[in-house]
């Protein structure tokens with residue numbers, strides 16, 4: 234499969250939206266969008282959770298019809314009364330935020346399913362395998378995926394890489410839509426992706442990039458469009474635009490606390506005098522090497538380092554403390570990082586998803602108390618600005634709003650220890666800032682939090698941070714010692730024990 238790009242010349246419109254509206258029940262997801270995506274450019278699209286970004290992308294990719302307005306591909310109106318026709322959108326491809334891959338199939342089989350119109354029918358498996366292997370090597374060197382792997386056996390990052398590769402495998406690509414592509418990727422894979430994006434745009438392909446990582450958008454995009462309540466409210470060239478400018482265009486000022494304010498918010502001292510609620514003592518086992526750590530009451534403990542260095546194994550140990558090297562006192566709640574696999578109960582409403590863990594605590598003598606449950610749900614929906622409301626089906630919510638429900642579920646419970654596995658993936662900047670404050674408030678009231686984050690900057694909200702490398706704790710940072718630079722430095726520093734490890 235080769236990419237044929239005898240498409241439009243740089244700067245020519247590839248896809249245009251004119252006054253596009255889309256309503257789901259009572260929700261007006263798009264209220265009249267005007268947008269133009271041009272050949273050879275990266276257009277960044279930013280906006281709050283629920284602003285309508287994914288809906289707009291589905292309409293631009295011909296996956297959903299709009300209610301009013303028009304979509305034009307290469308100047309031709311393709312939003313007729315009969316709905317979008319697949320052949321008009323062949324050269325428009327989208328990589329989804331929640332991957333669209335079928336978990337039971339292999340990587341090659343998934344590629345066949347989505348790109349079969351440009352693969353031979355005879356020996357298709359071989360052709361699909363060759364195509365995906367080549368493209369993965371080109372896009373994500375060191376990906377560690379083989380075409381025979383079943384998707385369900387891949388890590389979240391690998392699934393995301395295959396998803397993006399899947400979207401790009403087509404014989405002609407005029408527009409590639411990337412919906413939060415780097416939320417699950419590590420920094421190296423993200424860099425590789427954006428290098429590839431530049432190769433694509435140099436060949437005339439347009440790229441539409443949706444992301445909550447404003448700095449990333451500004452470093453990659455040529456132009457930035459802001460979506461607010463279902464309409465594009467601003468378009469700017471990225472050059473000369475700062476993060477704060479974009480946040481303001483998005484509609485609210487984010488007061489990012491200074492290091493000093495964060496330090497003041499943290500508990501004083503090193504926490505040694507607090508009662509211990511959880512402890513690992515020289516824990517060893519799959520993925521862990523002699524890990525010792527301690528969580529005090531009311532403490533926020535961060536697990537940092539590159540992805541996959543043992544942090545998930547620690548959370549797992551604390552969640553199910555079955556070994557003698559682990560002690561946990563009290564009840565626990567867990568916020569999984571992969572909401573597709575575990576987390577969301579897809580057939581249930583927002584209210585049911587939110588209250589399921591807290592229900593028992595609210596009950597009296599085993600009897601549920603609907604009024605109290607409703608009040609608690611209403612409180613959390615408001616507190617986290619969950620757009621969509623309590624009675625909506627959870628899958629009707631935007632990705633970021635679903636994630637907020639899962640976070641609310643944990644904090645709405647009476648758990649003394651809350652375990653967070655990279656919990657704010659896909660959550661917009663403003664809400665994240667509110668959630669950081671929420672974590673500090675909960676800690677101030679005595680709740681303990683253990684928090685793995687792939688964003689080192691988030692660790693600044695912790696009292697104590699353990700940095701992991703190859704299953705070991707390589708640094709313990711307390712209070713003022715916690716900084717992004719320090720975490721990065723110890724995450725990458727070579728040590729003799731790493732050598733031993735890799736030879737095993």
Ligand SMILES: Nc1ncnc2c1ncn2[C@@H]1O[C@H](COP(=O)(O)OP(=O)(O)OP(=O)(O)O)[C@@H](O)[C@H]1O
Pocket residue numbers: 257258260261262280281282283284285286287288289620621628629630631632633634659661
């Ligand atoms: N299938 C659906 N049924 C009902 N409502 C929906 C559906 N899809 C989206 N919505 C609603 O449309 C609005 C826009 O959602 P959309 O997913 O486009 O937002 P988004 O900007 O992509 O958000 P996020 O940043 O959280 O991914 C939301 O209020 C959402 O609840």
